[in-house]
Structure formats: structure tokens, C-alpha cells
Amino acid sequence: MELPKHYNPEESEEKYYKLWEKSGFFNPDVCKEKGAADPSKEVFSLVLPPPNVTGTLHMGHAAMLAIEDIIVRYARMQGRPTLWIPGTDHAAIATQSKVERQLYEQEQKTRHDLGREEFLKRVREFAQGSHDTIIHQIKKMGASLDWSRQAYTLDEQRSSATYAAFKRMYELGLIYRGNRIVNWCPRCSSTLADDEVEYKETNAVLYTFRYAKDVPIAISTTRPETKFGDTALAVHPEDKRYREYSGKVYTINLGAGDQEIRVIADESVDSEFGTGALGVTPAHSQIDAEIAQRHNLPSLQVINEKGEMTERTGPYAGLPVKEARKRFVAWLKEQGLLEREQQIPQNISVCYRCGTPIEPLPSLQWFIAVNKEFVLKHSQITGIASGSQTTLKELMRKVVAQKQITILPEQFEKTYFHWIDNLRDWCISRQIWFGHQIPVWYKNGEIFVGEKAPSPEWRRDPDTLDTWFSSGLWTFSTLGWPKDTDDLKTYHPTTLLETGYDILFFWVARMILLSGCLLGDIPFKTVYLHGLVRDEKGKKMSKSLGNVIDPLDMISKYGADATRLSLIVGVAPGSDSKLSENKVRGYKYFTNKLWNISRFVLMQTEDYDPKATPQLSREDEKILQEFRAMAQEVTRHIEGYRFYLAADSLYQYLWHTFADKVLEDSKPLLKDSATRAARQYVLVSILADSVKLLHPFTPFVTEAIYQNLPLAEKKETIMIEPWPVSI
RNA sequence: GGGCGUUUAGCUCAGUGGUUAGAGCGCUACAUUCACAUUGUAGAAGUCGCUGGUUCGAAUCCAGCAACGCCCACCA
Numbered sequence: 028m029e030l031p032k033h034y035n036p037e038e039s040e041e042k043y044y045k046l047w048e049k050s051g052f053f054n055p056d057v058c059k060e061k062g063a064a065d066p067s068k069e070v071f072s073l074v075l076p077p078p079n080v081t082g083t084l085h086m087g088h089a090a091m092l093a094i095e096d097i098i099v100r101y102a103r104m105q106g107r108p109t110l111w112i113p114g115t116d117h118a119a120i121a122t123q124s125k126v127e128r129q130l131y132e133q134e135q136k137t138r139h140d141l142g143r144e145e146f147l148k149r150v151r152e153f154a155q156g157s158h159d160t161i162i163h164q165i166k167k168m169g170a171s172l173d174w175s176r177q178a179y180t181l182d183e184q185r186s187s188a189t190y191a192a193f194k195r196m197y198e199l200g201l202i203y204r205g206n207r208i209v210n211w212c213p214r215c216s217s218t219l220a221d222d223e224v225e226y227k228e229t230n231a232v233l234y235t236f237r238y239a240k241d242v243p244i245a246i247s248t249t250r251p252e253t254k255f256g257d258t259a260l261a262v263h264p265e266d267k268r269y270r271e272y273s274g275k276v277y278t279i280n281l282g283a284g285d286q287e288i289r290v291i292a293d294e295s296v297d298s299e300f301g302t303g304a305l306g307v308t309p310a311h312s313q314i315d316a317e318i319a320q321r322h323n324l325p326s327l328q329v330i331n332e333k334g335e336m337t338e339r340t341g342p343y344a345g346l347p348v349k350e351a352r353k354r355f356v357a358w359l360k361e362q363g364l365l366e367r368e369q370q371i372p373q374n375i376s377v378c379y380r381c382g383t384p385i386e387p388l389p390s391l392q393w394f395i396a397v398n399k400e401f402v403l404k405h406s407q408i409t410g411i412a413s414g415s416q417t418t419l420k421e422l423m424r425k426v427v428a429q430k431q432i433t434i435l436p437e438q439f440e441k442t443y444f445h446w447i448d449n450l451r452d453w454c455i456s457r458q459i460w461f462g463h464q465i466p467v468w469y470k471n472g473e474i475f476v477g478e479k480a481p482s483p484e485w486r487r488d489p490d491t492l493d494t495w496f497s498s499g500l501w502t503f504s505t506l507g508w509p510k511d512t513d514d515l516k517t518y519h520p521t522t523l524l525e526t527g528y529d530i531l532f533f534w535v536a537r538m539i540l541l542s543g544c545l546l547g548d549i550p551f552k553t554v555y556l557h558g559l560v561r562d563e564k565g566k567k568m569s570k571s572l573g574n575v576i577d578p579l580d581m582i583s584k585y586g587a588d589a590t591r592l593s594l595i596v597g598v599a600p601g602s603d604s605k606l607s608e609n610k611v612r613g614y615k616y617f618t619n620k621l622w623n624i625s626r627f628v629l630m631q632t633e634d635y636d637p638k639a640t641p642q643l644s645r646e647d648e649k650i651l652q653e654f655r656a657m658a659q660e661v662t663r664h665i666e667g668y669r670f671y672l673a674a675d676s677l678y679q680y681l682w683h684t685f686a687d688k689v690l691e692d693s694k695p696l697l698k699d700s701a702t703r704a705a706r707q708y709v710l711v712s713i714l715a716d717s718v719k720l721l722h723p724f725t726p727f728v729t730e731a732i733y734q735n736l737p738l739a740e741k742k743e744t745i746m747i748e749p750w751p752v753s754i
Numbered sequence: 755g756g757g758c759g760u761u762u763a764g765c766u767c768a769g770u771g772g773u774u775a776g777a778g779c780g781c782u783a784c785a786u787u788c789a790c791a792u793u794g795u796a797g798a799a800g801u802c803g804c805u806g807g808u809u810c811g812a813a814u815c816c817a818g819c820a821a822c823g824c825c826c827a828c829c830a
């Protein structure tokens with residue numbers, strides 16, 4: 028059969044993805060049924076990190092899909108029962124803000140103008156649209172996901188898992204409600220978890236002033252307007268300058284009534300900074316709150332959830348913080364209290380979603396206690412016996428420290444431990460509407476935890492859960508938990524988690540926490556982290572820079588196979604990579620080269636008998652041996668997650684050995700009837716095994732070639748061909 | 755402030771103690787009715803960041819330094 032002169036990706040991609048879906052082999056149950064998977068072999072399971080339903084997929088998603096599909100197709104060709112679960116994430120804050128922005132741009136309305144129900148309807152519509160686009164894009168990449176098991180963090184089953192998880196952790200005493208300093212985003216009007224806060228370098232003014240003329244110690248601050256909430260003045264215990272004042276109490280008036288300021292000594296004060304004295308504002312600073320706790324100081328809230336001054340601040344009440352700062356500094360000057368104004372660089376904390384500066388506030392919120400002891404009933408965790416006491420932090424640390432979970436590349440284990448060691452309680456309540464509404468009900472000071480109210484008089488907590496709480500259940504909520512399903516027994520813990528290093532804390536660590544707590548087990552055995560896909564200059568791709576390369580664009584211009592290769596080759600695990608259209612084009616040339624290699628072989632083997640076993644020459648043997656050596660090397664690279672080297676070896680071999688040397692040398696031998704049959708055998712077998720080795724990387728072109736090969740026995744699809752070498 | 759990483763050809767990157775350091779892209783010259791011009795052949799191009807050490811031998815191991823990048827951290 029003769030192939031067309033140039034490979035046409037579009038045609039193959041359309042045709043073969045349909046064939047694969049129809050075959051059912053994406054589903055391990057079908058593979059077992061039809062004999063394509065060996066039930067006695069170790070299962071391979073992987074969850075797709077669910078993309079956010081905030082829009083469309085970018086090159087980072089494409090790279091993730093390429094890597095995971097390589098691993099999954101390889102496992103499947105090993106004959107292992109292989110499950111890759113697809114799904115999407117509702118991404119609470121991200122999605123809600125996106126719809127809010129649209130609503131404001133298009134209709135100048137806020138979510139409050141629509142009301143909770145109507146607004147949520149809009150968000151759901153938007154999410155559905157994004158979902159459909161995303162699924163289409165995933166399929167375009169050739170990802171071999173089991174669509175029969177598709178999940179969504181906010182669908183019925185995942186929601187009931189989320190509520191069940193909350194209830195169990197509440198009963199274990201690990202979820203509690205508390206009044207604590209939280210990271211408050213005034214724009215989102217919601218709390219944020221510690222790791223949802225980012226830092227931005229800015230220039231700030233450091234004001235040095237005295238509370239009053241008779242207070243002997245000046246303080247320095249960049250937030251003078253918070254000083255109405257000060258209840259102490261802290262100095263270092265060793266600081267000789269201030270030792271004599273320790274314990275004194277001053278009554279001051281900053282223009283909003285009397286305040287008592289006690290001079291205290293605390294180790295946490297840096298005597299080198301500013302005047303070496305710190306105004307303690309327990310209500311608006313985490314560190315001050317800790318000092319206040321140690322010294323039993325009262326806490327006065329002077330800024331509210333809207334970022335305005337509270338009633339307590341008298342003439343300043345109702346003013347936005349910036350305005351209050353301006354007026355208060357002017358007042359300090361008038362009073363002759365201001366000693367110095369100084370420009371300093373400062374890292375301010377901002378919301379990771381909208382960039383608005385964070386306002387630390389005391390607030391009544393739900394938390395997960397990471398240091399609290401609890402009894403782990405059934406434990407599969409090394410070093411923690413069933414029924415023994417542990418803490419979430421200990422559990423998270425142990426599974427990695429004892430190598431029950433391996434993180435690759437290894438350097439990220441250090442980052443992980445560093446994070447665990449600094450971990451504080453996780454604030455999981457959010458004051459937004461889109462998401463899982465907290466399953467807690469109130470009536471006359473009583474609390475009931477459950478998905479449904481015991482009777483109609485109970486009022487539900489209006490807040491929703493942090494999106495990472497539900498996605499943290501992903502490895503088991505997708506398998507049917509809290510029900511004890513066959514899927515859960517068969518596929519959990521999952522074999523591998525493959526994701527970007529940027530969500531190591533957000534997601535990976537949370538999955539370890541929640542799986543450990545709720546199942547007493549690890550969620551996955553290995554974590555493989557990939558880096559960011561940047562533009563050709565190494566800049567982050569972003570709409571505002573106009574340097575975004577769209578995966579669908581690349582696929583339609585150069586094909587999915589070329590796009591996949593361009594995201595794999597030259598990309599070291601865990602490090603960022605650079606992508607240019609030129610690189611994609613280069614791999615398009617390769618798919619075409621492969622196509623023409625096949626065209627040549629097929630043209631030379633029209634009279635080839637696949638059942639014959641011709642006598643091979645020494646040269647023939649040598650060529651086959653060289654191929655086998657390469658095939659083993661490729662296999663070892665895949666086993667070691669070195670996909671960049673595996674793909675490169677195949678590229679080198681096929682182009683510069685097989686095409687440039689073997690095929691060229693074969694031309695005379697094919698013309699000679701004495702050597703023709705043996706050479707045909709050599710070419711067909713190397714080509715057949717090569718497309719199998721390449722199939723995980725470039726599934727479409729290899730399927731197209733496979734379907735045309737003159738083989739004695741052929742499967743329905745190359746996808747279920749056994750891997751041609753073992754190591 | 756703490757931690758992590760990177761530094762090899764113009765560009766992107768391989769190469770974890772052993773002969774003259776490799777690939778892709780780019781560049782130069784030549785070829786071409788041949789499976790493929792989305793091609794082939796040949797070629798130019800590197801004091802392997804710097805300094806010192808270990809060794810018969812170092813891009814590779816060790817120490818120090820430098821530049822760049824990233825992560826964590828509420829010097830208020």
C-alpha cells in the first residue's frame with residue numbers, strides 16, 4: 028500500500044482518536060476483558076491534575092498531558108491494568124473572580140446585584156462552557172484518559188465526599204472554628220490560606236514617631252494607621268537603651284480616645300531595625316498577635332473587612348486605610364511627634380488571584396489543626412501504628428522522610444520539608460459563593476455538622492470551602508470514596524502523581540494530609556514534578572506580554588505529535604523550559620521524516636511475506652542488535668522518567684542511523700534477489716518496533732503507520748501492542 | 755534573612771573520573787528527477803563561569819568566589 032507523500036496530522040488525529048475511544052482501551056476494565064491487560068500485573072493508576080474551569084488550556088497543561096500520556100501509554104503497553112482519570116476543578120476563587128469581572132465589564136453589576144442564586148447560575152454556565160472547551164483540547168492532545176470515569180470537584184459525588192471529609196475531620200477534632208488573624212483580601216472579600224498570599228516588592232515609607240511627648244521611646248512603622256490598635260510597645264530584653272522602661276504603662280491619645288500602652292520585652296524584636304522598638308498591634312499582625320498572646324495583651328480591631336477604619340478610631344471611622352494614613356501622618360506632624368520619614372523597600376503581601384494588598388484581620392473562621400494530636404484508627408503509614416496518636420504535620424513529614432512517597436526530582440523533598448516545618452493551621456473557610464458551602468448549621472448557639480439540616484429552623488454557614496480542600500481528596504474522591512468501591516481497592520494509593528512544582532504546597536501536600544487523615548494511607552507512591560513552559564526568551568507566557576503560544580494553534584499547524592515532542596525533548600524534570608514555534612516546526616519535520624521512512628519501507632516490501640523467516644546475514648544481525656541496544660536504552664530512560672532522553676534517542680536513531688545509514692545501505696541489497704528477503708525482514712521489524720517505542724511520544728503518526736504495516740499479526744490498535752523490549 | 759537551583763558551540767540543551775567534549779536549531783559550501791527540499795553530504799564554531807584542591811587523569815569529585823534564576827520568611 029502506498030502512503031501519501033506528506034504526513035497529514037489532521038486526518039490521522041481525527042480518525043485515530045475516534046478509533047481509540049471506540050475501542051474502549053482507555054478503560055482498564057475493557058483491557059482486562061479483551062486480554063489487552065494482564066490482571067496479574069501490578070496496576071498503574073494516575074489522576075489528571077484537574078484543570079481549572081476558568082477558561083482554556085495553555086502550554087503548561089499541554090506539557091502535562093504529553094508527559095502523563097507518555098507514562099500511561101507506556102504502562103498500558105507493558106500490559107498493566109492502567110487507569111488515568113480525567114476531571115476538572117471548580118477553582119472557587121479563580122472562577123468566581125473571573126465571572127465577577129465579566130459581569131462588571133459587560134453589565135456594570137456586582138454579584139450582590141444578582142444575589143447568590145442568580146450569580147451562581149451564571150458561574151455554573153461559565154464553568155460548563157470552560158469545561159467543554161477544556162475537554163475538547165485534552166482530546167486534541169491525544170490524551171488516553173478513561174472518559175467513563177470523568178469527575179468534577181463540584182459534581183454530586185465529589186461534593187458528598189467533601190462534606191463527608193469535613194464531618195469526619197470535625198469529629199476527630201481536627202477541624203475547628205476560631206477567631207484568629209487571617210489573610211483578608213478586601214477585593215475578594217474573603218480569607219486566603221497562607222500559601223495563597225504572594226509577596227511583591229514595593230517602596231514604602233517608614234515613619235518613625237512617638238505615641239506622645241511623654242513616651243520616651245519612638246517606634247517605626249509602615250502602617251501608622253494601625254497604631255490605634257496598639258496595646259503595647261515591645262523591645263528586646265537585652266536592649267540596654269530601653270531596659271529601664273520595661274513594665275511601664277503609658278496612657279496615650281492619638282486623636283481617637285485614650286489607649287493604654289504597656290512596655291514589654293520580647294525576644295522576637297529586632298533591636299537593629301528602626302528604633303529597636305515595635306508598636307504591637309495584635310489585631311492586625313500575625314507576629315504581634317503572637318507577642319500579645321505571650322504577654323496577655325488585649326486586641327483592638329481598627330480596620331474592617333472593607334479595608335476601612337472601624338468605629339473605634341473616632342474621627343477616622345469609615346475612611347479607607349490609605350486616606351486614614353495620610354490624615355494621621357499629618358496629625359503626627361502637627362503634634363510634633365513625627366521624627367523621621369524614610370523610603371524603604373518592602374515586601375508587601377498581596378492576594379495571589381487579584382494582586383490586592385492583604386489586610387491581616389481577626390476573624391471567626393474554620394481551620395484545620397495541623398499540630399493537634401488525634402488517633403489514626405487504620406494506618407498503612409510506616410512508623411504510625413493503627414490506633415496510635417499522631418498529628419497531621421507528623422504524618423505529612425513521615426511519609427516523605429521514610430520514602431513511602433518519593434518526590435522527583437529529589438531536590439523538591441527539601442522544599443517540601445521546609446514548608447512542613449513552618450506550617451501553621453490551614454484556614455479553609457472562604458467568604459465567596461462559588462464552591463462547597465460549609466456543611467455546618469447553627470441554631471441558638473448550637474452547632475450541627477452535616478450535609479443536611481436536622482430540621483428547618485437551622486441556618487447554614489454562608490461560607491464556602493477552600494477549593495484545595497476538595498481537590499485534596501482527588502485521588503480517592505474520584506475512585507468513589509467514602510464508599511468502599513472496587514475502584515478504590517484496586518487503584519488506591521495511585522501509582523504516580525505528575526504535576527507542576529508550583530502546586531507542591533497547594534495541592535500535593537494537601538493530598539498527603541487529607542489522604543493520610545481520612546484513609547490512613549498515602550495518596551500516591553511517587554510524585555514527579557515538571558516545570559513551567561516559558562517563551563523562547565525564558566519569560567513567562569502571559570496575555571499582557573503577548574507571548575502566548577496556544578496549544579491548539581500549534582496542533583493545527585504542526586500536529587499534536589510534533590507539539591508533544593516539542594514539550595518533551597530538551598526539558599529536564601522539574602526545571603522550566605523554553606518553547607518557540609520553531610521548535611514545534613522542527614518536530615513536525617521529524618514526524619514527516621518518520622512518515623517517509625515508512626513510505627520507503629512499505630514501497631520496498633509489497634512482495635514481503637510476513638510469515639517467512641529468511642536467513643539473516645551478519646550485517647543484518649548487527650543492525651538488529653544496534654536497534655535492540657537503542658530500544659533498551661529508551662526503555663531505561665522511560666523507567667527513570669527521563670523522557671527527554673528517551674525521545675531524543677529515538678529521534679537520533681531513526682533519523683541518523685536508520686534513515687541515513689540503514690536505508691541507504693539497503694537500497695542495493697533490496698535490488699539483489701539473494702539479499703532482498705532478509706533485508707525486508709530487517710526493515711519491517713525495526714520499523715514495527717520503532718513505531719511501538721515511539722507510540723507513547725507520538726501516538727497519532729505511529730498509529731497511522733502501524734495500521735499500514737505488513738505484519739503477520741496485528742492488534743486493533745498499536746495502543747495495546749506489547750512493549751517490544753524488556754530490560 | 756534562610757533555602758534551592760543554574761552556569762558546556764550564536765541559541766536550546768545532553769554528557770556524574772578515562773582516548774581528539776556531543777546533539778538539535780541556526781550558519782557556510784556543495785548535491786538533488788532516487789522514501790522525504792519538511793532532503794542529503796561536508797564544514798566552521800567551545801581556555802566546559804572563575805580560583806584553588808583531590809587524582810596517573812577532572813566538564814564530571816571537594817572547597818571558596820561570582821553572575822543569573824526560583825522558592826520560603828509579616829525587619830515592624
